[in-house]
Amino acid sequence: MMMDHMMKPQEMIFFTVNDLILGKKMAVYFRQKDTSASSPHLLPREEADSISFSFKDLHNLLQFFSFSPGSPQANAIEDTLRQCEIKPIIGETKFCATSLESMLDFVRGVFGLDSAFSVVTTTHYTDSYVTFQNYTILEVPREILAPKMVACHTMPYPYLVYYCHSQKSENKVFKVPLRGDNGERVEAVAVCHMDTSQWSRDHASFRVLGIEPGTDPVCHFFPDDNLVWVPQAVSSSM
Structure with missing residues (x-):
């Protein structure tokens, strides 16, 4: 899938499992991570738990964070x-984690309280990179064999919040070495959802790929501030 200027760049993270081949070129959007001192950060559990995290308290939360109703920040909090x-x-x-401790509790709940687990993330080998360009797969993607996985995505909020979820249906996790047209190197984490039959027809992936729910697997790359948790006793397959 080459760069399509009719699509929103932010939607160009989706592809099919058949695209995971050596030499494949596709357009990919990698969101630039905010590394500034003012970027949202995870709160300690005690502090996070002292702040309401509920839509019914939206009005009070906007006052607490000093955001005006209807402002971009207020809309992001509401969403x-x-x-x-x-x-x-x-x-x-699914679970929205407002602290590292609560995220780890959720992961343990999925894998088992005594389970060991590790995290995999996308790695950019340059500090500054182009967010949207064509990338070529440099090596055969390496599958991380895991019976379960938990994906955690950052959400727009005054402090760092992760939307974490796990699915009973089959998912496959890959590490994919990429090189951009400008020479940038990325080791990207990708997840392929093998069963999308329960997904909404309005999901952006179906529009991008031109497929229907429950037909073909949907894969997507993860930005470098998202996390994929897997049981530690896993092996890799070439």
């Missing part, structure tokens, strides 16, 4: 709270 309170799809377990 995040709504997303976090939407009922999960069939077979999905």
Whole structure:
């Protein structure tokens, strides 16, 4: 899938499992991570738990964070709270983590309280990079064999919030070495969802790929501030 100027760049993270081949070139959007001192950060559990995280308290939260109703920041807070309170799809377990401790508790709940686990993330080998360009797969993608996985995505909020979820349906995790047209190197984490039959027809992936729910697997790359947790006793397959 080459660069399509009719699509929003932010949607160009999706591809099919058949695209995971050596030499494949595709357009990919990698969001630039905010590394400034003012960027949101994770709060300690005690502090996070002292602040309401509920849509019903939106008015009070906007006052607490000093944001005017209707402002971009207020709209982002509202959208995040709504997303976090939407009922999960069939077979999905979800949780919005407002602290590292609560995120680890959720991961343990999925894998088992005594399970060891590790995290994989996308790595950019340059500090500053182009967010949207064509990338070529440099090596055969390496599958991380894991019976379960938990994906955690950052959400727009005054402090760092992760939308974490796990699905009972089959998912595959890959590390994919990429090189951009400008020479930039990335080791990208990709997840392929093998069963999308419960997904909304409005999901952006179906529009980008031109497929229907429950037909072909949907894969996507992760930006470098998102996390994929896997059980530690896993092996890799070439």
